Amino acid sequence: MTCPSCSKSLQKLETRGIEVDACSGGCGGIWFDQRELDAFDSAQEAADAGALIGLRIQAPPPAPSTEPRPCPKCVKYKMQKRFSCIKRAVEIDSCPGCGGIWLDPGELIRIQALWKTDADRARGVEEFFTNDIMPQFQAERERLQRENVVAKIERAIGFVRISKFFK
Numbered sequence: 001m002t003c004p005s006c007s008k009s010l011q012k013l014e015t016r017g018i019e020v021d022a023c024s025g026g027c028g029g030i031w032f033d034q035r036e037l038d039a040f041d042s043a044q045e046a047a048d049a050g051a052l053i054g055l056r057i058q059a060p061p062p063a064p065s066t067e068p069r070p071c072p073k074c075v076k077y078k079m080q081k082r083f084s085c086i087k088r089a090v091e092i093d094s095c096p097g098c099g100g101i102w103l104d105p106g107e108l109i110r111i112q113a114l115w116k117t118d119a120d121r122a123r124g125v126e127e128f129f130t131n132d133i134m135p136q137f138q139a140e141r142e143r144l145q146r147e148n149v150v151a152k153i154e155r156a157i158g159f160v161r162i163s164k165f166f167k
């Protein structure tokens with residue numbers, strides 16, 4: 001796979017039994033297949049991701065681009081910007097085709113700082129949906145489920161499985 005940012009070859013890097021693809025010879029960006037980031041995205045998991053954060057950056061980071069970059073895996077799809085979680089603090093690149101995530105250098109550390117543990121995040125998401133989102137959909141719950149809108153929204157949001165709120 002080719003780095004979507006600096007075009008160097010991505011290298012396999014194993015941490016905690018999970019293989020990610022990292023631009024270890026270039027800009028230091030990291031590619032996570034769908035849901036792989038879940039294992040490294042809280043403060044508690046930061047130590048486990050040490051090898052990822054310690055990636056040596058051997059090329060100057062490319063200037064931030066507003067142009068959508070290609071998914072390193074699907075290639076034909078362009079990645080889209082979205083927030084990493086409900087806190088809307090860190091914008092990441094995500095592929096609408098495969099659900100993978102590209103993190104530029106520094107983004108992993110910022111994401112890990114947002115939640116202490118996965119349980120904290122899960123609680124935060126639960127509260128957010130219960131209090132802020134679901135009341136707006138209450139009346140339409142059945143129609144949305146029937147017309148398969150829930151699955152579409154879920155793919156677009158990426159970081160939360162909203163289908164469980166529609167059960």
Ligand SMILES: [Zn+2]
Nearest residue numbers: 003006023027
């Ligand atoms: Zn790179």
Ligand SMILES: [Zn+2]
Nearest residue numbers: 071074095098
């Ligand atoms: Zn993709």
